[in-house]
Amino acid sequence: MQSLNTKNSLFFLAIVLLYYSCNTYRSIDSALSNPEKVKTLKISHKTIDSLPADIAKLKNLKSLSLFRNKLTYIPPEIGQLQNLESLTISSNRLKELPNEIGELKNLKKLSLKNNELATIPDEICNLENLQLLYLEHNQLIYLPQDIGDLAKLEQLYCNYNDLKYLPVSITSLKNLRFLGLSKNNLIELPKDIG
Numbered sequence: 529m530q531s532l533n534t535k536n537s538l539f540f541l542a543i544v545l546l547y548y549s550c551n552t553y554r555s556i557d558s559a560l561s562n563p564e565k566v567k568t569l570k571i572s573h574k575t576i577d578s579l580p581a582d583i584a585k586l587k588n589l590k591s592l593s594l595f596r597n598k599l600t601y602i603p604p605e606i607g608q609l610q611n612l613e614s615l616t617i618s619s620n621r622l623k624e625l626p627n628e629i630g631e632l633k634n635l636k637k638l639s640l641k642n643n644e645l646a647t648i649p650d651e652i653c654n655l656e657n658l659q660l661l662y663l664e665h666n667q668l669i670y671l672p673q674d675i676g677d678l679a680k681l682e683q684l685y686c687n688y689n690d691l692k693y694l695p696v697s698i699t700s701l702k703n704l705r706f707l708g709l710s711k712n713n714l715i716e717l718p719k720d721i722g
């Protein structure tokens with residue numbers, strides 16, 4: 529009886545893996561050729577410097593990973609990816625983000641580490657479901673004043689930036705379990721941060 533359960537479990541696992549591998553795409557062109565089926569798009573170690581506005585056609589996209597490319601531009605149309613839950617744009621050359629990133633209401637994870645960002649748009653504070661925010665290794669000089677509006681935020685990584693102060697609203701992050709601030713130029717912390 530136990531071996532039958534083990535076989536059923538392995539069969540179920542194989543089906544799940546097959547489902548996710550069939551819905552994972554590794555190039556923009558292949559994803560755009562079949563946009564309604566794309567759930568995951570992973571593009572890494574390429575020479576692309578921007579995303580096309582047509583990225584908005586991937587209406588069912590849940591995970592977008594753009595790791596170690598040469599991206600300098602993200603189109604405002606990214607805000608139309610309303611089903612997106614995970615967005616990784618790490619190890620690129622971004623100096624700015626479109627304000628429309630704040631329209632990704634289902635986003636739970638946002639990774640922007642290892643870029644050249646000096647600021648992030650205030651609209652990022654509209655990401656009401658965000659739980660993980662990675663901002664390490666940028667050139668951030670401040671965080672948005674309303675960062676405390678990210679009520680579900682659990683982890684915030686801001687290591688290796690140029691932060692001098694933190695906004696007072698950071699003390700409103702009641703679900704925050706981890707705050708990384710090493711290697712900044714902090715002069716003081718909000719008195720209620722504890």
